[in-house]
Amino acid sequence: MRSAGGGRRARLAAGSAVGVLTLAAALVATGRLPHGTDDGGDRLAEQAADARWVEGVTPGWMSEQMGLDIPVTARSPRAAYEVTSRFDTGLLTFTLTSKEAKAYLEAHPPEGDWLEPTSAAETDVTPHDFAHFGLPEPETLKDGMRYGVVCPGAAEAALDPHASDLYGSPDESCVSLYAHAYTPTRTRIYLRDHYEPGISPLPTPPSSTPTG
Template sequence: MSSVGGGRRPRLAAGLAVGVLALAAALVATGRLPDGTDDGSDRLAEEAADARWLEGVTPGWMSEQMGLDIPVTARSLRAAYEVTSRFDTGLLTFTLTRVEAEAYLKEHTPEGDWLEPTSAAETDVTPHDFAHFGLPEPETLKDGMRYGVVCPGASEAALDPHAPGVDTSDASCVSLYAHAYTPTRTRIYLRDHYEPGISPLPAPPSSTPTG
């Protein structure tokens, strides 16, 4: 998988990181830790205060970090990268025609099958990640939604959940959501989590001196 600088960077497994996010959200909402104490909200509030969105993050750079290409026909490309003290979050989104989206999803198959929401959308998801772009969080969408975990760095054997002795813990996996939001277009949402310290991070855009 490609990455800036050509090195293999440390990452968090997609499922684990999503679980950490859900737990953190629950702790913030309740102000309690699993052992029943009530000082968790202060700790999480301090960590949230350290969070910052990087400047200079481009769709191309984020695509390289995720190891997933962006079709040349993609529209409404947006990318972001948030740095925190616990783990970083990379976001990438774009739209395709329904036909182009089907081809993209066929090329980038998930670990297991594509999943669809089986109940009401998760209305309690706190807007944060894709809200940075003014978009709804994909977990809150139901109609026309498919999602899965795509591991572009894994071998075909590692993607077979029935293969004996397969370990995908080292695979570079990305959460992919595909939302057919109109009869003719689909929005692709990509989210990945990383251990802090990807190097090099994109440099902020330089300012042009005036005067």
């Protein structure tokens, strides 16, 4: 996927991400389900030895990598980036009012339709990604949940035949988006994307100020 950092995102197996099974229907419907799905438990076992969370990751930096903005009215924006030998995972989350969330989803439409869970929530999903923030994994949520695959730049490419030179194909620029209306008035946005190992440059960890 092409990103602000120079286009190092990989087209990764959908099953490689924890909980990505809830997005399988959307990926199949849009023809974006890559080959080589595997079990989330295997993914965790293989990455346990070399996984690390990068220090100094900010919501602004993660927003740039994903190509999706954070509204100025957003509350509690949080971001993280995990490095492994197989692929990296970028996470971004924030909350909006119901009205703001509606506008945000309209501004960032999915490939296909917004989907809703059609069965019980996936209670067997191993906490890993958004658990880093102390949040439940979006796949385990059912009531008030919508999700889809959002491809930044796809709308511009559809309007401008030369836009593909700037954004690449939609296949290369898609982010998993979950919108959870956790109260009648507020919605939490979850964003997850995957990258080839070694995306560069990574943020520089904040340095401690020497004391006296």
